[in-house]
Amino acid sequence: xxxxxxxxxxxxxxxxxxxxxxxxxxxxxxxxxxxxxxxxxxxxxxxxxxxxxxxxxxxxxxxxxxxxxxxxxxxxxxxxxxxxxxxxxxxxxxxxxxxxxxxxxxxxxxxxxxxxxxxxxxxxxxxxxxxxxxxxxxxxxxxxxxxxxxxxxxxxxxxxxxxxxxxxxxxxxxxxxxxxxxxxxxxxxxxxxxxxxxxxxxxxxxxxxxxxxxxxxxxxxxxxxxxxxxxxxxxxxxxxxxxxxxxxxxxxxxxxxxxxxxxxxxxxxxxxxxxxxxxxxxxxxxxxxxxxxxxxxxxxxxxxxxxxxxxxxxxxxxxxxxxxxxxxxxxxxxxxxxxxxxxxxxxxxxxxxxxxxxxxxxxxxxxxxx
Numbered sequence: 440x441x442x443x444x445x446x447x448x449x450x451x452x453x454x455x456x457x458x459x460x461x462x463x464x465x466x467x468x469x470x471x472x473x474x475x476x477x478x479x480x481x482x483x484x485x486x487x488x489x490x491x492x493x494x495x496x497x498x499x500x501x502x503x504x505x506x507x508x509x510x511x512x513x514x515x516x517x518x519x520x521x522x523x524x525x526x527x528x529x530x531x532x533x534x535x536x537x538x539x540x541x542x543x544x545x546x547x548x549x550x551x552x553x554x555x556x557x558x559x560x561x562x563x564x565x566x567x568x569x570x571x572x573x574x575x576x577x578x579x580x581x582x583x584x585x586x587x588x589x590x591x592x593x594x595x596x597x598x599x600x601x602x603x604x605x606x607x608x609x610x611x612x613x614x615x616x617x618x619x620x621x622x623x624x625x626x627x628x629x630x631x632x633x634x635x636x637x638x639x640x641x642x643x644x645x646x647x648x649x650x651x652x653x654x655x656x657x658x659x660x661x662x663x664x665x666x667x668x669x670x671x672x673x674x675x676x677x678x679x680x681x682x683x684x685x686x687x688x689x690x691x692x693x694x695x696x697x698x699x700x701x702x703x704x705x706x707x708x709x710x711x712x713x714x715x716x717x718x719x720x721x722x723x724x725x726x727x728x729x730x731x732x733x734x735x736x737x738x739x740x741x742x743x744x745x746x747x748x749x750x751x752x753x754x755x756x757x758x759x760x761x762x763x764x765x766x767x768x769x770x771x772x773x774x775x776x777x778x779x780x781x782x783x784x785x786x787x788x789x790x791x792x793x794x795x796x797x798x799x800x801x802x803x804x805x806x807x808x809x
Contacts, residue, residue: 440469440525447477447504448484449730450511452533454502470526471501471565478740479586479651480505481731483561485722486642486653488513488729492559492582496520498548498571499564503530510537512729518542520551552578559584567592568623569604572630579656583638585627587650593619595705610675610705613755616645616789618673621751623650624709628666637662642722643713644744645789672706673751680762681800682752684710697800712749719745743788748795753787754803756794765808770794776806 442453455468465473487495487509497506497519506519507530519530519541527545534541544551552560552574559582560575562568568575568585575583587593592601595609595618602608605626609618624643631638636658643652671686676695683702685691690704723741726734760767767773770786777784777798787793796803 440529442529445474447480447732448508448512450508452502452504452507453529454504455529470523470529472504475647476586476649477732478646478737479563479649480508481734481737482642482644482651482722482740483584483653484508484512485725485729485737486718487515487559488725489718489721490559490582490641491515492557494518494557495559496552496557496561496578498552498560498562498575500530500543501526503533503543505561505563506530507533507537507541510534510540514540516540516542518544518557520544520546520548522547549574556580558582562586564588567604569626572627573633576627576631576636576656577634581656582641583627583631583652583654583656585623585652587619587623588648590616590619590648590650593622593650607707608705610673610703612675612705612752613758614752614790614793617752617787618705618708620645620650620652620713620789621708621710622706624652624654624713625670625707627652627654628670628709629707631656632663632666635660635663637664637666639715640709640713641715641718642744644740646740669709669711670707671710671751672704672708674702674704675752676700676702679800680754680759684751686710708751710751714744714747716745740788743786746785747788748783748785748797750795750797753790753793753795755790755792756807757792759803759807763804763807767807768809773806776809777803780806 441456454472455470457464458467461467500519500521503519506517510517531543558580560579561584563586567589591597594615595611607622638654641653672690675682678700679698681697693702756767774784782798784796
């Protein structure tokens, strides 16, 4: 296997040579490595430097990039697994400088997680993590992390695939990135609570082609029940911008109070906070002390997540402008108008034209019109 040495953060490691002419260069190599996921890995390194798990499992290591970075940049003991012998050999080469700090294994991911427990379990597959979350829910002692790159099923663009994988009905709306994040979170929570365990989101976000969740896992039926109470639905009007949230496992039949149309339910999904504000503030502070290749995008993401309202939907103000046949004001003006009327209003981290607010739709329309 032809390899090239690269650097992320302060860690140097080898990755397979890729064909730059390929439509998706990462898929052209015998072992997968996606350079576009550097921010994803940076975020995990930064979070692990705060959480300090006693042993971290990189379940599907591929090149081992994420795991060796955790070992080197956080000084934490790491197990890196990949069932492919070629990937395991490359991981061993990248782990060599770190001696006993890194354990390299080559097993089926689900078998490994069903037979061993780790303080932190990290699932980063090509596509959906759905096939591995049941095993991870039992293997993770304190922390469970997961990435999903199957955003079309999660967002509702591939409706049946999303329903099969996540036992939820996605809805392809202008806030589909929010739906994707919360369906993944809701599915992970339902896998965890089966074992009388609960979970709390620490730092979860949607970005471009992937969704990333970092969860703290807790023990006990009461905590499982508290987690279950945060599962619910978003009801969207198909005829106007109205939407509302509902807690509970069973979707209620509701009608739009604005136009009378039957609302469409999406879910079950996670309602409430997707980030712990103290954790996000700590990550922002810690970011200044670390060396990353491109820290600014991660800094901006953390700032937006730290300020974002906890609503399970947002409004795209360009869509509202078309609906109400008006030219929307700039974002800061719109947010200021909503706040002047006594309502909370923030940007959202995954859509530059997204507005989160607790204002009723009529107030939002007034603010849009000026």
